[in-house]
Amino acid sequence: MICDNKRLAELAVLVQGELVGDPEILIRGVADFDNAGEGEITFVADLKRGAMLDKCKASAIIVPTSLPEISIPAIRVRNPYLAVARIHALFVEKPFVANGIDARAVVGQDCRIPAEVAISPLVYLGNRVRLGQRVTLHPGVVVYDDAVIGDDVVLYANVTIGHHCQIGNRVIIHSGVVIGSDGFGYATDGNGRHIKRPQVGAVQIDDDVEIGANTCIDRATFGKTWVKRGTKIDNLVQLGHNVVIGEDTLLVAQVGVAGSVTTGNNVVIGGQVGIIGHIHLGDRVMVAAKSGVTKNLEPGAMVGGIPAIPQKNWLRSSAAYAKLPEMLRELRELQRKVAELTGVMEPGEDDSPGNNE
Amino acid sequence: MICDNKRLAELAVLVQGELVGDPEILIRGVADFDNAGEGEITFVADLKRGAMLDKCKASAIIVPTSLPEISIPAIRVRNPYLAVARIHALFVEKPFVANGIDARAVVGQDCRIPAEVAISPLVYLGNRVRLGQRVTLHPGVVVYDDAVIGDDVVLYANVTIGHHCQIGNRVIIHSGVVIGSDGFGYATDGNGRHIKRPQVGAVQIDDDVEIGANTCIDRATFGKTWVKRGTKIDNLVQLGHNVVIGEDTLLVAQVGVAGSVTTGNNVVIGGQVGIIGHIHLGDRVMVAAKSGVTKNLEPGAMVGGIPAIPQKNWLRSSAAYAKLPEMLRELRELQRKVAELTGVMEPGEDDSPGNNE
Amino acid sequence: MICDNKRLAELAVLVQGELVGDPEILIRGVADFDNAGEGEITFVADLKRGAMLDKCKASAIIVPTSLPEISIPAIRVRNPYLAVARIHALFVEKPFVANGIDARAVVGQDCRIPAEVAISPLVYLGNRVRLGQRVTLHPGVVVYDDAVIGDDVVLYANVTIGHHCQIGNRVIIHSGVVIGSDGFGYATDGNGRHIKRPQVGAVQIDDDVEIGANTCIDRATFGKTWVKRGTKIDNLVQLGHNVVIGEDTLLVAQVGVAGSVTTGNNVVIGGQVGIIGHIHLGDRVMVAAKSGVTKNLEPGAMVGGIPAIPQKNWLRSSAAYAKLPEMLRELRELQRKVAELTGVMEPGEDDSPGNNE
DSSP states (O other): OOSOOEEHHHHHHHTTOEEESOTTOEEOEEOOTTTOOTTEEEEOOSHHHHTTGGGOOSSEEEEETTOOOOOSOEEEESOHHHHHHHHHHHHHOOOOOOOEEOTTSEEOTTOBOOSSOEEOTTOEEOTTOEEOTTOEEOTTOEEOTTOEEOTTOEEOTTOEEOTTOEEOTTOEEOTTOEEEEOOOOEEEOTTSOEEEOOOOOEEEEOTTOEEOTTOEEEOOSSSEEEEOTTOEEOTTOEEOTTOEEOTTOEEOTTOEEOTTOEEOSSOEEOTTOEEOTTOEEOTTOEEOTTOEEOSOBOTTOEEETTTTEEHHHHHHHHHHHTTHHHHHHHHHHHHHHHHHHHHHHOTTSOOOTTOOO | OOSOOEEHHHHHHHTTOEEESOTTOEEOEEOOTTTOOTTEEEEOOSHHHHTTGGGOOSSEEEEETTOOOOOSOEEEESOHHHHHHHHHHHHHOOOOOOOEEOTTSEEOTTOBOOSSOEEOTTOEEOTTOEEOTTOEEOTTOEEOTTOEEOTTOEEOTTOEEOTTOEEOTTOEEOTTOEEEEOOOOEEEOTTSOEEEOOOOOEEEEOTTOEEOTTOEEEOOSSSEEEEOTTOEEOTTOEEOTTOEEOTTOEEOTTOEEOTTOEEOSSOEEOTTOEEOTTOEEOTTOEEOTTOEEOSOBOTTOEEETTTTEEHHHHHHHHHHHTTHHHHHHHHHHHHHHHHHHHHHHOTTSOOOTTOOO | OOSOOEEHHHHHHHTTOEEESOTTOEEOEEOOTTTOOTTEEEEOOSHHHHTTGGGOOSSEEEEETTOOOOOSOEEEESOHHHHHHHHHHHHHOOOOOOOEEOTTSEEOTTOBOOSSOEEOTTOEEOTTOEEOTTOEEOTTOEEOTTOEEOTTOEEOTTOEEOTTOEEOTTOEEOTTOEEEEOOOOEEEOTTSOEEEOOOOOEEEEOTTOEEOTTOEEEOOSSSEEEEOTTOEEOTTOEEOTTOEEOTTOEEOTTOEEOTTOEEOSSOEEOTTOEEOTTOEEOTTOEEOTTOEEOSOBOTTOEEETTTTEEHHHHHHHHHHHTTHHHHHHHHHHHHHHHHHHHHHHTTTOTTOTTOOO
């Protein structure tokens, strides 16, 4: 644990919560409900787990305001997840240690690197790279020529940042991420051969973005591929060339976004979703996991399915889908009955079973 | 080839098979049916290929016990794939060569490294890393502080093992795998901003697990993400935080498993499947490729589709799906006929077209 | 910009286009429509954007032959994308710089490396590696023993080339790609344990192939996994063992191809498609994004859906899918009406002998 113990009252103030019990209790860390013990604070996010409060061995607990009564020291808050995120960060965030540039790192020419950085062995920086204050580059990181990296950025092992790409402040990029690979752009000649279109744009990642392991973000054909402030991207996501992702957006693992898609802010894209090229998703759009989005979506739209339709309809259609064989059988049965009825009604007509065209 | 030639009789004993023909035939290796020649053993797994046995140029062949007759030297076994796996391993497994620690590797402080290891150039080990006997670390491997790696482990090029993660014995991890990246966990504040929840758990990989290239396994929020003994994971798979995968399970390429999913043993998950968070899949569950699993599954369940339903139903529903336009047309036709019939039966009723509700 | 300025007439000749306006105009580069200015050439690919030609500030423009009139200097061509690809390449292709082998690279024994190469720091070459002329290896590249790499190949940061794999001429491989990881092959014993089948084949990548970031191509069990001339593979694609991909084929991001699949030439596979093992896709097959292909496909087939069906049918079925709840409701309504009609018919039907079901 990094910081000193904190009084429960201090923590309550930090998260603007309502203190229950002894304000002087000392807390040294956060743990999950089942494992929290003496000196730790834990949390319950919903009322169901609230029923198990008598099993709690933590010194204090963060609970939702909706929880009726509580007999142990607690902080009541509207959003326990948010409160625990803030309190937990307080205990575990490590102060930056400026180890400087390890002698086994490779640094190109004309780089601008402040004194306050931590560059590991086996890092490679190209020429004219610019690093912000307190940048941490882990082993195996490769930053190509003319890239610019902001303050307080962490690049984990084996991350690649392409030439001329720009990374904002407080960005966290996990291992194996590739920023600035060429977009997938070809023109096909008369013989069916695919001629590479040069990809001369770059990638811009704005402040407070986090990018999960082995995700790929291609550089633009012209201009830039752009991920805006506060957006969080999970592992193994693919963003094509010239994509623009708005602010405070969540892209869950294995999402694929084709070229030139743009999104508004506060969008949520579920895992393994695919989005076809050149469309726009408005603010606050939500796409259910595994969907395939093929059309522009209005702000606030909630969609699901392949191709994606309004979420409500998709839930009904997918429920009906499970009944399709039954429907088919019933339809055939009805056809038979109706043919029979028709035969009865119109005795002069040919009643052979073949006339269902 | 590593080992000396083997007598056919020895190989038959190794796989508990029935020897057919000369026990003294010398075998020096395994090849596939079309390319096997003098001194090699090959195999047929099913009876169809058995019909082609006269084209076989190998010195011996592994065949299923169900194959009626065979005129060339052979080993009859219940499971030819299993027999060939064991015999092939005998010929190709290379003895460990203890090259020690290359001078161009980077080793942190207070590591515990036995003499019998092979650590390549350009490997990075953090502080307090513990390695087992006969560990092989290929170039570009990064092992963070306090990680523990068991005996006979092979980490291929550019693998990342996060801090405090634990790798069991005989684990094989292919290039580009990331173990221990942060889980995708955020709490959203009143302004729609996503606040990172610290991810302070670790990853534990048990004995005899194999993990395919560029797969990502996130560390737990608290506690551990856990892959149990004997499980095999293909390339580009995503396991979220706090996932627990049982023993002897197969996860085919590009599967995505959301946070806190748990599975039993001997589960098989087809390629590109997605599994929603916080559910449990019982022992021996089988999920068809590309499915989306949204609910707990009982032991032995076989499911498919998005959302996944019992496999039998899904096969029927997806067959019916192809007939949907036809069904829609026939339904409309029936409606027309029934309306007609109703009109004939109840001539006094309003025959306006609006009464199709 | 690398090359000198070019006269517009020269560019028109290069792309076999029809020159409109002053042939002596000097062009120094290519830019996109919105940003192109003095001295640059831009393009419009379709007539819609043609309507905006008066906003063009470029010195010249590439237009489709179908565009009726044009008042600014231009080159008319059948395929503007193709023309711009060729003209752009002329301006941006950098001449190879033979930096030789950096002293901080690691080179094994008995390698064959020409003088004209560019091997970065932190590259690792195993033993007996053979490199062609003008090969560029970026930092973090790992090439295992006995691999062979052709002329004019570029391997970006942290690419892994497995032992005995072969890479053709002019191949471009983006960061994080893994070529030659073991195929996912196991035999399951009587206790449900998965026994690894040795994967002793290799991977062969032919001339003019490009492979996107973090894509994985497994080595064959026996023989080779093979990507043929001119094929372009996007990011995060998975090719299983013994897959053979034909010439001039496009695999969009996150495609997964299971073991032993073979394809013809000029195939196009949309993003996130999955292809089941051991099937063949004929020449010019097109698979819609997110589909799951489960059967052999004839040359020229266009398919979509999970499982994939002819594209036309799939479009109709997926449109009908959105109406499924409505269809179910209408079916129930019809059943009710038909039951009613049958009830009306049956009590009085003493004289119709024919309706014996």
